[in-house]
Amino acid sequence: MTLTFTEIKEGIRMAMGAIAANKFRAGLTILGVMIGVSSVIGMAALVDGLHGAMNRQIDQLGSNIIMVSRMPPNVDHDELTEELRNRPPITEGEAKAIQQNAQYVDGVSPQNYYFQPGGNIAKYKNRKFNRPSLFGTWPDYIKVRDRQLQSGRFLSPIDEQYRLMVCVLGSSVAQTLFEGEPPVGKEIRMNGYKFEVIGVLEEVKMMFGNQGENNAVIIPLSTFGKLYPWEEALGLSVRANSFENVNIALDEITGILRAYRKVPFNEPNNFELSTQEQFKDFIGNVTKYIYIAMIVITSVGLMVGGIGVMNIMLVSVTERTREIGVRKAIGAKRINIVLQFLTEAMALSGTGGIIGVIIGIAAGLVINALIGFPVSLPIFWVVVGFVVSVSVGLISGVYPAFKAARLDPIEALRYE
DSSP states (O other): OOOOHHHHHHHHHHHHHHHHHTHHHHHHHHHHHHHHHHHHHHHHHHHHHHHHHHHHHHHTTOTTEEEEESSOTTOOGGGOOHHHHTOOOOOHHHHHHHHHHOSSEEEEEEEEEEOOTTOOEEEETTEEEESOEEEEEOTTHHHHTTOOEEEEOOOOHHHHHTTOOEEEEOHHHHHHHHTTSOOTTOEEEETTEEEEEEEEEOOOOOSTTOOGGGGEEEEEHHHHHHHOTTOOOOEEEEEESSGGGHHHHHHHHHHHHHHHTTOOTTSOOSSEEEEHHHHHHHHHHHHHHHHHHHHHHHHHHHHHHHHHHHHHHHHHHHHTHHHHHHHHHTTOOHHHHHHHHHHHHHHHHHHHHHHHHHHHHHHHHHHHHHHTOOOOOOHHHHHHHHHHHHHHHHHHHHHHHHHHHTOOHHHHHHOO
């Protein structure tokens, strides 16, 4: 049985008229769907912003970077295996071996951090900066991490060779200690030791409240070793000479480290190599599970909205039983009745979906902006949210529509 265009148009007109005649009830029905859809869109925008922020944080490591570490980056330190626990630390020796033997590497940067009990303290005159991070590194650090200087210069091979008491300050440390004065050439005290400031790093945009290098005091690794000789274990960053050669550099570094650390040919590596892409893949897997949890949680709101649509449509069928009888008595077909009620149900949920999409986008953009996440518009979830809202109306309206269509016209006309 087919419908003519006029019948479809008339069915839609009657459905819209029924909604307009019951504005308050329709508004409550729309509200349920709207809350469900806006929750989906808002959460999706927030998760997309989180994903973008974490990728941006990984990009802050530098370009073509390979991290060398003793443990896997996502290891649970409460459940270390015997093999992981017995791995020797990464030392300056590994860094020198890579620097001297790797052909596809154009930068090697070991970093050794010191944390004074109670926190490090940097002082200049009567000003001080509490809890700066203090680390020693090589001159390649600025190239490996792709950093720029605000003023002065970075560490040089001469500084490293002669263990000079010089330092480069993060932007926050320089601003706090010098309050507008030019820092370069001035002398500060770091944990009681005197250092000459030779440069200041440009501010690095960091996420999640972590100031990283902005709160750092950077000194030559040789100077660090002179002051804190007991701190041997370090982190190691290596830069491949191009993005295309990252995998070749990985294989090259693996062979060099296995030889340096004397790993037997039949045993696995006792170190870990990680790249930015691996970190991003890990973040992608985390956000994937967040999306799944988001869908499960927010689908409850859509389900509640769907139940509301069905209840309202069942009430509408009961209230308009006599009207249905009159329409069937003058020739309306079952499909005309079905069309009218399905259109009404989809119009209710679709309107809620449109309003929910608008509110969800606005909420997601505002929350991301306030938190400092990258502003993200989840187009896929906008489309999914609207389609699902209309589908909720269609599914929820099927039973009431067919119930109305099956009414006996004579019994319907008698209904009071």
